[in-house]
Amino acid sequence: MSEQVVRQAVVLAGGMGMRLRPFTEKEPKPMYPVGEKPFIGHLMGQIKAFGIENVLLLLGYKANSIMDYLGDGKNFGLHISYDVTPVEFQTGDRIFHAKDKLEPFFMLMYCDNYCPINFDKLREDFFSHNALAQVSVYENRDHYTRSNIRTGEDGKVLIYDKRRTAADLEGVDIGYAMIRRELLGQLPRDGGSFEEAAYSFAAAQGRMFATITKHRYYSIGSWERMELTRKFFENRPTVFLDRDGTVNVKAPKACYIENSGQFVWLEGAKEAVRLLKENGFRVLMVTNQPGIARGNLTGDTLEAIHKKMQRDLEQIGAEIDKIYYCPHDWEEGCECRKPKPGMLYQAQKDYHLDLTKCIMIGDDERDMAAGRAAGCKTCQVTEQRNLLQIVKEIVKGKQE
Numbered sequence: 001m002s003e004q005v006v007r008q009a010v011v012l013a014g015g016m017g018m019r020l021r022p023f024t025e026k027e028p029k030p031m032y033p034v035g036e037k038p039f040i041g042h043l044m045g046q047i048k049a050f051g052i053e054n055v056l057l058l059l060g061y062k063a064n065s066i067m068d069y070l071g072d073g074k075n076f077g078l079h080i081s082y083d084v085t086p087v088e089f090q091t092g093d094r095i096f097h098a099k100d101k102l103e104p105f106f107m108l109m110y111c112d113n114y115c116p117i118n119f120d121k122l123r124e125d126f127f128s129h130n131a132l133a134q135v136s137v138y139e140n141r142d143h144y145t146r147s148n149i150r151t152g153e154d155g156k157v158l159i160y161d162k163r164r165t166a167a168d169l170e171g172v173d174i175g176y177a178m179i180r181r182e183l184l185g186q187l188p189r190d191g192g193s194f195e196e197a198a199y200s201f202a203a204a205q206g207r208m209f210a211t212i213t214k215h216r217y218y219s220i221g222s223w224e225r226m227e228l229t230r231k232f233f234e235n236r237p238t239v240f241l242d243r244d245g246t247v248n249v250k251a252p253k254a255c256y257i258e259n260s261g262q263f264v265w266l267e268g269a270k271e272a273v274r275l276l277k278e279n280g281f282r283v284l285m286v287t288n289q290p291g292i293a294r295g296n297l298t299g300d301t302l303e304a305i306h307k308k309m310q311r312d313l314e315q316i317g318a319e320i321d322k323i324y325y326c327p328h329d330w331e332e333g334c335e336c337r338k339p340k341p342g343m344l345y346q347a348q349k350d351y352h353l354d355l356t357k358c359i360m361i362g363d364d365e366r367d368m369a370a371g372r373a374a375g376c377k378t379c380q381v382t383e384q385r386n387l388l389q390i391v392k393e394i395v396k397g398k399q400e
């Protein structure tokens with residue numbers, strides 16, 4: 001059952017985008033340019049990458065502008081069709097109007113949110129829960145926005161509160177929802193707000209589930225966060241580097257690099273960092289340093305070691321943009337110690353990264369696991385393949 005193919009994405013793109021005036025006085029919100037194309041173009045690229053072939057756009061306000069840009073979808077490798085309804089329609093009105101064009105299950109998206117979700121996970125969760133609605137939810141632990149969802153065990157949604165006033169809400173739905181068409185026939189009313197009617201109903205039935213993402217979403221819903229959205233779509237290539245065993249000689253088992261004198265560069269590692277920088281990469285280090293919790297070295301000593309490392313790099317015109325380290329011991333249960341991806345998600349928020357486009361390089365299986373958990377590409381340093389060889393391939397791949 002989990003092998004079922006999702007054939008259709010349905011995008012709600014009919015609203016007036018009042019919060020994006022004056023732009024939306026002339027153009028509909030999805031046409032707002034970010035990077036080298038309108039925002040809706042980025043969403044089409046993502047749908048294509050998910051492997052979904054058909055897109056149905058539910059339009060209202062200034063529909064022609066969007067239709068002129070997307071056409072039949074050929075330029076995006078997609079089949080795109082449209083359902084146009086009056087501007088004043090709400091999301092539920094638009095979805096019910098298009099009822100006959102909907103597949104038995106489909107992915108419902110908002111036209112103003114972008115998040116590099118793990119689509120395979122969303123799809124698997126949807127089928128394994130036999131959900132009426134499986135929504136993507138940003139965990140929102142950083143209080144990036146106001147939450148509207150409370151989840152329980154297994155991601156079951158206990159409360160969906162569009163007004164965001166219930167107690168103990170944690171997480172916010174960001175679109176990218178797998179929906180079963182049969183849900184529409186079970187609702188007490190058609191029209192109005194689809195999320196309010198459908199999600200409240202499915203949650204009450206115990207058949208609404210959340211697939212949680214720690215990756216921040218980016219929006220063109222209002223001007224407030226537009227600068228962050230712009231930064232996100234700059235997509236400057238970024239590499240995460242482990243430290244010990246990747247750039248410098250590892251300490252013997254159960255020992256730590258405890259002073260600058262013990263920090264010895266591996267062959268080619270400095271040059272690898274320089275090559276990355278010369279080719280426009282951002283280089284971020286993510287390193288476990290449990291020696292701090294165990295009393296083998298202090299935070300100040302670690303800083304001194306890193307200063308020496310940066311000085312060495314500076315001499316050849318290179319640097320590491322930022323160093324993240326986990327000072328905790330194994331038993332502390334922190335979120336940052338690799339193989340957990342906490343440091344990568346912290347960097348995601350600091351630099352507005354698209355983690356699915358970042359590369360994690362390390363020598364340990366835990367580096368690979370952290371990279372995979374965050375959705376990054378991964379490369380492992382081995383005795384046969386050192387950092388410089390890996391970086392040469394990455395740089396070559398970028399130039400091609």
Ligand SMILES: [Mg+2]
Pocket residue numbers: 242243244245246362363364
């Ligand atoms: Mg290592």
